[in-house]
Amino acid sequence: MRLFEDRPGDDGLPGRERALALAALMTGTTMAVMDTTMINLALPVIAQDLGASASRSVWITNIFQVVCAAFLLVCAALSELITRRRLYVFGLLIFVIASVGAALSRSLETLLVFRALQGLGAAATLSIGPSLYRVIFPSRLLGSALGMSALVVAGGYSVGPAISGVVLSFADWPWLFALNVPVGLCALAFAARALPRETPRSGSFDRRGALYSIVMLASFFLAMDALGHAAPGQGALWAAACLVSGALFIRRQRRASHPLLPLGLFEEMRFTLAVSASGLAFIGQGLTFVALSLFYQNQMGLSPLDTALLFTPWPLCIMVVGPLAGRLADKVNPSILSSAGLCFLIVGLSALALVDESTGVAGSLWRTALCGIGFGLFQPPNNREMMASLPPERSANVSGVMSTVRTVGQSFGVAVVGAALALGLSVQATLWFSAFTTLLALCVSLSRVRLAGRALVERRASSRPR
Template sequence: MRRLFTTRPGDDGLPGPERRQAVLALVLGTTMAVVDTTMVNLALPSIAADLGLAPARAVWVTNLFQVVCAAFLLVFAALSELVSRRRLYVAGLALFVVASLGSALSREFETLLVFRALQGVAAAATLSIGPSLYRAIFPSRLLGSALGLSALVVASGYAAGPAIGGLVLSVADWPWLFALPVPLGVGALVLAWRALPREAGRPGGFDIGGALLSMTMLACVFVAMDRAGHQAPLGQTLAWLAASVVAGGLFIGRQRRAPHPLLPLSLFAERRFSLAVSASGLAFVGQGLAFVALSFLYQREMGFSPLETAWLFTPWPLAIMVVGPLAGRLADRVNPSLLSCGGLGVLMLALATLAWLDTDAGVVDCLWRTALCGLGFGLFQPPNNRELMASVPPERSANASGVMSTTRTVGQSLGVALVGAGLAAGAPVQATLWGGVVAAALALLASLGRVSLAAEALRARRRAAAERVQ
C-alpha cells in the first residue's frame, strides 16, 4: 500500500503526499453509494410495515434509486468535462448528504421516493467519474494498483452493507439507515473539495438531446430487466425493451452528428476498449445472475435461512477484497489481458461447480465454491478495468469511466432478469447458473481477443525494430 503514495521522477498525477486525502475522499464517496444499495434492502419489510405499504410498492425504495442512478451515469460522465470532475464529485456528495437526511426525515412514501431519486442522481455523479479520478490522482505506472484499490472498496461495501444494515436495524428504526451516511458524507465533502485535482472545464456545448435519449434508453432497459426479474407479464417487459431500443437507435444517430457528443463513438473504434467493455459487461451478467440464483438455491432448494444465506455469500466479496489489490498490482507489471483471462477461467469453473452442487451439500461445500467465484472475479476485474481505462486518451477518461459504470449496472440487471425469466419458464435453479457459466465463457473469449491484439502489437514492434537495425 505504501508504494501507492510514493513519488518517482517523471510521475504524472498528484504528488505522493497529496494522494492520501484525495483517495480517502473517493473511498468514502464510493463506500456510501455501494453500501446504500445493499443496506437498504434489509429495511424494506420494516419500511412497508411502518408506512402501510404492500411489499411490491416498498421495493421501489430500492428500484427507483437504481433506475435513476443508471440513467444518469453517462450524462454525468460527459458533464464532468464541462464543469470539471472535482466540482461534479463535490456536488454529488453534497446532494447525497442532503438527500440522505431527507430520506431519514421522510414519513410519507411519496416523499421518501423523491429523496431516494435524488440519492440516485447523487450516486451517479460520484460513481460515473470515480475510476477516471483514480487515473488523474495516480501516475500511469500505478494505474492497475489504483483500480485494484477501487475494486477493494466496492467489494468491501457489498460485504459490509448487509451486516451494517442488520446491526442498525437491531437497535434502531429504519430512518437511521438513511441518516448514517450524513456524517461520512460531510467528511468526504470536505476532503474532496480540498484534495481532488483541480482542472479546467472543456469549452463548448453540452449534448442535451443526447442526454435525454441516453437517460430514456438506460431507464427503459433497467425497468425492463426489473420487470423480467420480477416475472411481470411478458408484454410489459417487451414494451419497455422496445422503448429502450428506439431510444438507443436515436441516441446513436445523434452521437454521430452532434458537435459535442455525450458519448464519443470513436472510443469503440479502439478494439482494446471495446473488448474490455464486452468482457466487463458479460462478467457482471454472470455475477448478477449467480447472486440471485444462489439466493433461490440456498433458501428454496437447500433450506437455509435468509441470515445463513447472507453468510454463505460472504466469501465472494471477501475474496475480491484480498485478491483484487494484488491483481491490480500485478497488472502494472505483466500483461493485464492474461491476468483477466485467468480470472475468468477460474470464475467459469467456480460457477460450474455451483451448478453441479447437490441440494444436500453442507456449508463447507457451498463456502469454497463461493470463495472460488470471488477469487476468479477478483483476478479479472482490476486488470480488465486497467485495460479499459488505459486504452483511451487521458482526455477521454471521464467518458470511459461512465461506460465502465454503466456496463456494470446494466450487466448486473440483465443477470437478475435472466434468472427471473428462467424461473418463470420453470427452469431448475441449478440450470439458471449455467447461464453464468456461458456469460463467463463469452467474457473469456473477449479477453482472449485482447491477448491476440497484444501479441500482434508485440510482433509489429519487433518487426519495426528489426527494420531499423537493418
C-alpha cells in the first residue's frame, strides 16, 4: 500500500511501524467518534431507565462535549512537556476506564461523572491526533494521511447510529459503553508499541493560560447551549464569562515565556486563512445536521433511526472522496481542491434548503450526498494547509487549534438553529444561513490560492535531487 512504502530520504516512521501507528490512531479516533453518535441516539432509553427528565438527560451528551472542548488546547500544549505518545496513551486509558464506569452506572449523577472523564480522555487523543499524522508519515504523504483521518471520522459518524440501533434492539444501554473496552484496549496496545518516542520540551507550563483557556472554551459552549435552548439571560452570562476569560487568555499568551497557544502562529496567513475557512465550514455542518434532524422528525414524522439513515450519504461520501482529495493535495494546490469542495457543498446546502414535505427519500439522499462530496473534497486539503503551513515543531499547537475550531464551529452552528427557531424562523431559513457561512468559507479559501500555490512550487523545488 502506498502509505506504507519506504523511499530514500523519507522522514517519519518506517513503513511497518507506520502501519501499526496508523492502526492506533484509527481505532482510538473511531472509538471516540462512535461513542458520541451511539449515545446521542440512546438518550431517550437511558433517561427512561435512570428515571431522568429529558432536560437533565441532555447533559449526558453536553458534559462530554463541554469537558472535551475545554481541554483541547490544554492537552495540545501539555503534549510538548510529556510527549504526544504519553498523552495519547493516557487519553486512551482514561477513556477505557471511564467507559467501564459508565457501563456500571446506575444513577444519572454517576453516569455524568464518567461521561466527563470520557470527555477528558477524548480531548487528550483528539487534540493531538492530526499532529501525530505529521510525525508518523513522510511529508510527501501528509495529505494522503489526513485523508485517511477524514475517512475514519466519517466512518465513525456513519456506523455509530446503526450500531446503537442494533445493540439497543438486543441488549441494554450499558453495552454501548462496554463496546469501548475491547476497542480501547486494542488501541492502547497499538499505541504503546508503535507511536514514536519524543524528547519532552524543557521549560514551564502555562498554568494560568490553561485556566483561562478552560474557562473560555467551557463558557463558550455553555453560552451556545443556552442560546440554542432559548435562554438569553443565561446565555448572556456565559458569553460575558467567555469574553472576559478570552481577553485574559490573549493577554497572558502575549506575556508568558512558554504560552499555551503561541499567537505568532496566526502571523502565517496560510494557516490563519485555512483556520478561518475550517471554522466557517464547520458552522454550516453543525447547523445543517441539527436543522435537518428537526425537519425530518418534526415535519416529516420520521423516526430517529430513519433520520440517521437519511444522513448516511454525507459521511459515506466523505469516506470515499476524503482519501482521494488528500492524495491529490500532495500533488496539486490544496486551496484549489478545498475551494472546489466548498462549491459542491454550497450547491448541496442550497438544494437542502429547498426540501419540503413533498420531497421523497431519493430527493433528500442525493442532496445529502452532494454535501458529503463537497465536505470530503474540502476538509483533507484544508487540513493539510493548516498542518504544512507551519514548522513541524509547532504541529501539536496546530493540531489543538484544528480540533478546537471544529468543536467551536459545530457548537455555534447548533446554537444558531436554536436561536432561529426561538425567533420563529423556519428550518429552511437556517439552512440558507448554512449556505451563506459556506459561501464566506469559499471566499476565504479563494483568497489564499496564490499563497498555497507559491508554497507548492517551493516544496517541489526543495524535493528535487541536486
